[in-house]
Amino acid sequence: MSDKEIFSEVNTNAYIDLDEETEEKLRERLIKLQEKVVSSKRAVIAVFCGVNGAGKDQVTELLREWLNNKYLILKAYDRSEMKNSMQEFRRYWVDTPPEGKIGLFVSSWYSNPLSAYAHKECNEAEFHTMLDKLNFFEKTLSDWGAIIVKFWLYMDKADQEKYLKSISSDPLENWRVTSDDFANMSLHDNFSEATKKIIKYTDKDYAKWYFIKESNLNRRIEKTLKDFCNHIEKALDSKQGDKPKIELKELIKEKGISLSSRFEDVDLSLSLSKEEYNQKLIELRAILNRQFMEIKTKGEKVITVFEGTDASGKGGSITRMTSSLNIHDFNIFPISAPNKEELEHHFLWRFWKDFNQQKLLTVFDRSWYGRVLVERVEKLTSERDWIRGYEEINYFEDLLVKEKNHIIKFLLCISEDEQLKRFKERENTIYKEWKITDEDWRNRSKWDDYVKAFNDMLKLCDTWYAPWVLISGNNKRYARIQVMENLSKYLEKVLSTQ
Amino acid sequence: MSDKEIFSEVNTNAYIDLDEETEEKLRERLIKLQEKVVSSKRAVIAVFCGVNGAGKDQVTELLREWLNNKYLILKAYDRSEMKNSMQEFRRYWVDTPPEGKIGLFVSSWYSNPLSAYAHKECNEAEFHTMLDKLNFFEKTLSDWGAIIVKFWLYMDKADQEKYLKSISSDPLENWRVTSDDFANMSLHDNFSEATKKIIKYTDKDYAKWYFIKESNLNRRIEKTLKDFCNHIEKALDSKQGDKPKIELKELIKEKGISLSSRFEDVDLSLSLSKEEYNQKLIELRAILNRQFMEIKTKGEKVITVFEGTDASGKGGSITRMTSSLNIHDFNIFPISAPNKEELEHHFLWRFWKDFNQQKLLTVFDRSWYGRVLVERVEKLTSERDWIRGYEEINYFEDLLVKEKNHIIKFLLCISEDEQLKRFKERENTIYKEWKITDEDWRNRSKWDDYVKAFNDMLKLCDTWYAPWVLISGNNKRYARIQVMENLSKYLEKVLSTQ
Numbered sequence: 001m002s003d004k005e006i007f008s009e010v011n012t013n014a015y016i017d018l019d020e021e022t023e024e025k026l027r028e029r030l031i032k033l034q035e036k037v038v039s040s041k042r043a044v045i046a047v048f049c050g051v052n053g054a055g056k057d058q059v060t061e062l063l064r065e066w067l068n069n070k071y072l073i074l075k076a077y078d079r080s081e082m083k084n085s086m087q088e089f090r091r092y093w094v095d096t097p098p099e100g101k102i103g104l105f106v107s108s109w110y111s112n113p114l115s116a117y118a119h120k121e122c123n124e125a126e127f128h129t130m131l132d133k134l135n136f137f138e139k140t141l142s143d144w145g146a147i148i149v150k151f152w153l154y155m156d157k158a159d160q161e162k163y164l165k166s167i168s169s170d171p172l173e174n175w176r177v178t179s180d181d182f183a184n185m186s187l188h189d190n191f192s193e194a195t196k197k198i199i200k201y202t203d204k205d206y207a208k209w210y211f212i213k214e215s216n217l218n219r220r221i222e223k224t225l226k227d228f229c230n231h232i233e234k235a236l237d238s239k240q241g242d243k244p245k246i247e248l249k250e251l252i253k254e255k256g257i258s259l260s261s262r263f264e265d266v267d268l269s270l271s272l273s274k275e276e277y278n279q280k281l282i283e284l285r286a287i288l289n290r291q292f293m294e295i296k297t298k299g300e301k302v303i304t305v306f307e308g309t310d311a312s313g314k315g316g317s318i319t320r321m322t323s324s325l326n327i328h329d330f331n332i333f334p335i336s337a338p339n340k341e342e343l344e345h346h347f348l349w350r351f352w353k354d355f356n357q358q359k360l361l362t363v364f365d366r367s368w369y370g371r372v373l374v375e376r377v378e379k380l381t382s383e384r385d386w387i388r389g390y391e392e393i394n395y396f397e398d399l400l401v402k403e404k405n406h407i408i409k410f411l412l413c414i415s416e417d418e419q420l421k422r423f424k425e426r427e428n429t430i431y432k433e434w435k436i437t438d439e440d441w442r443n444r445s446k447w448d449d450y451v452k453a454f455n456d457m458l459k460l461c462d463t464w465y466a467p468w469v470l471i472s473g474n475n476k477r478y479a480r481i482q483v484m485e486n487l488s489k490y491l492e493k494v495l496s497t498q
Numbered sequence: 499m500s501d502k503e504i505f506s507e508v509n510t511n512a513y514i515d516l517d518e519e520t521e522e523k524l525r526e527r528l529i530k531l532q533e534k535v536v537s538s539k540r541a542v543i544a545v546f547c548g549v550n551g552a553g554k555d556q557v558t559e560l561l562r563e564w565l566n567n568k569y570l571i572l573k574a575y576d577r578s579e580m581k582n583s584m585q586e587f588r589r590y591w592v593d594t595p596p597e598g599k600i601g602l603f604v605s606s607w608y609s610n611p612l613s614a615y616a617h618k619e620c621n622e623a624e625f626h627t628m629l630d631k632l633n634f635f636e637k638t639l640s641d642w643g644a645i646i647v648k649f650w651l652y653m654d655k656a657d658q659e660k661y662l663k664s665i666s667s668d669p670l671e672n673w674r675v676t677s678d679d680f681a682n683m684s685l686h687d688n689f690s691e692a693t694k695k696i697i698k699y700t701d702k703d704y705a706k707w708y709f710i711k712e713s714n715l716n717r718r719i720e721k722t723l724k725d726f727c728n729h730i731e732k733a734l735d736s737k738q739g740d741k742p743k744i745e746l747k748e749l750i751k752e753k754g755i756s757l758s759s760r761f762e763d764v765d766l767s768l769s770l771s772k773e774e775y776n777q778k779l780i781e782l783r784a785i786l787n788r789q790f791m792e793i794k795t796k797g798e799k800v801i802t803v804f805e806g807t808d809a810s811g812k813g814g815s816i817t818r819m820t821s822s823l824n825i826h827d828f829n830i831f832p833i834s835a836p837n838k839e840e841l842e843h844h845f846l847w848r849f850w851k852d853f854n855q856q857k858l859l860t861v862f863d864r865s866w867y868g869r870v871l872v873e874r875v876e877k878l879t880s881e882r883d884w885i886r887g888y889e890e891i892n893y894f895e896d897l898l899v900k901e902k903n904h905i906i907k908f909l910l911c912i913s914e915d916e917q918l919k920r921f922k923e924r925e926n927t928i929y930k931e932w933k934i935t936d937e938d939w940r941n942r943s944k945w946d947d948y949v950k951a952f953n954d955m956l957k958l959c960d961t962w963y964a965p966w967v968l969i970s971g972n973n974k975r976y977a978r979i980q981v982m983e984n985l986s987k988y989l990e991k992v993l994s995t996q
Binding site: 024027028030031035057060061064065066068069070074076077078091106107171172173175176282283285286289290293315319322323326327328332334336339340341357365430431433434435 | 522525526528529533555558559562563564566567568572574575576589604605669670671673674780781783784787788791813817820821824825826830832834837838839855863928929931932933
């Protein structure tokens, strides 16, 4: 029994009252649609925006009541909760639905730019920078296969005034409106302008806006639900291409850094004596600690990424680097194969999760570069997807840097002979045996493929804001000091240019 | 190559220097131990406390360097991060290692009571209340099968003074000490007293403290690691009992509420006319909203739990109840079978996770009571474990209530005939078909077992701080209003007695 069957004299501004036939048809259609989404293994992201009274809450509540909640996510973002821009963006990412689920987002990521613009808390450039981020966020998810559809439920000034007046004068319903609603009402023109700009700037093939302007609540809800079904049904029928949009060679020609360093150009003969190492290690620890503390004072963070073949010395370098910090100030994430839940999301999802309770220094022992290294070489991901990875990674790192992070990435380079020596040493040391597996030997047989993948990665992802540093790794002492020296140089640059 | 081979003249107060043979033996032993932990499918929780300089950071760093990080978790809690007691405790729970992994906790959950007591920010009673919580936390995890071992690395006042002096006068190492360390030094006696009390009060069979007071850093580290191995090796060898510590009958005799309501005593003939329902619904919405807003103003939260057989009307009641709130103010968690990751943790782990970004109202559509309902009836959990569940649940809810939550639990009761009617209606309505599965029919055949489980749950978990309310559910209108009325009565009581 639904409310509508019962209510006779309720405030029609607050309650939905669809006729029975319309409701039944819609419910049937929605349930069938959800079943198709589940079996399609594609995620759906649906955004619902609009002023209080326009119906965004009601339409999502209806969807929650009607759909199978096992395959549904509903998130309502409140502007007041968002304080830290990094954590806010992290949250959008973490909340994205996995394959086969529908995510409903009330107010969503548009709430913040909308309010900020309407209240003149940001200028045009800042406003558009926020929207750029959201465009790329949605594009990335769409490229991954998500179906994105966005609704702006609109009321004109007169209608909203009428609504607020009607509700606030009804003693049983006036709890629905707050002083904020009246304050926003007085800024109606500002909100309208912000709305228009947002829709214009973020209406994309891959993330279309539906502007719902029917003047009656029931018609708005009905129109929204029908457009919701139409859009998703159509999107499910259209096939995604299998081929890369751009071949790797072309991508490198277009975006690659022609003078980038190559793995094989690294001089592996460099080394350091015990005495030099000893002295430098202690000195660099003190220097790095001072630099880190300066960064901390400024409220900024550091992210370091370590890549390299098996036994290239990542772990040892990380331990020496982090010895410059108190154990409370850093986190190390060892990255191995993704689990089931991670595989059901975009590949960057798991890394966004890791930025929960972010510390001064976050260390990735292997990283998102797995997308264009192991996943490429072992053919775990389609060519179409890993080729797109380079751009997605660059944008991801760009975003992190804009959110007060400093990123530096180390590629530890060793020779095939040195690797063999280390593998054998591991096999012959009881407490190191676990470090060497059949997989390591298999990876070793693909040495040339990995080198090729490293070089392409260097050509495409060695950006000015998140540089790659090649480390000569045959001599462990030399490698460890090189990592610390390069980090220190980078932090010095960062600290002096702000 | 480890640092110790290289360093000749370093500050021996800051660096570990174990002799080569000791190190090799320890590493072999630790790696073997870790392999045993992985295959035992038991979690290990190791706590390391002590002042700056005592070596808690060093010993955990060493373990991280030596052990396989794939099966290792390291968490260093900083006191300054902890602001909200609910979120703090949630974090301890969320960070607990799954089966087969070792969790290292630096400073850990003892950091807060230690500091608070030493700085006289809490009185004796508050201090012991904090420790009680930690005792039960550890006991719960131990009962689940976790091996818990705790180390307090101790330095006496003279040694710590010597350490701080030595480090702070070394220009390359003085970054290791802060003004806080000197401030705490002046409170050394307070910290010692707090330490003694903590150890005395939280040293348990199931969570033993090792007080490491060797005066030399290397000996402290060595002793800690040896005790770490000894303790875990011994614990792995000792078998856990299979039998319940107490039979259900005895438990009910000891703790059960003799006058508790029974499922079959509910008068299912009660009903409400459309007109009454309509009027009451609108009135109760307004009342509930006012009450919720009062709770919000006080910085408190509400948690509601819904249990009942399939088709008992949980979803519909939840929708009506939440219609008294703005969509931003509540979260609904539909609880179904746990996934792989959840199964690898204590059964309460997944519910602690759900309190992330906790909203004013959190609704559980089914809940942790699955432990003593479906898991009991379907024999998914051993008798030993589900019998223990009652007490664990009571304690869990007690803790939530102490953390500014108000809990009320609804059991929706319907007759077997009414269920059959609703099952058939679902089968005959296209958009409700998905709601009825073979599993529902199977559950129905165990009706009496479920009723028995409901009644035991009512006897053992209807507490004054988190009451169960039985709802007469054959008439949906009556049930929905009953839920809202009882919630409103409860909130009124809560608001008037504070």
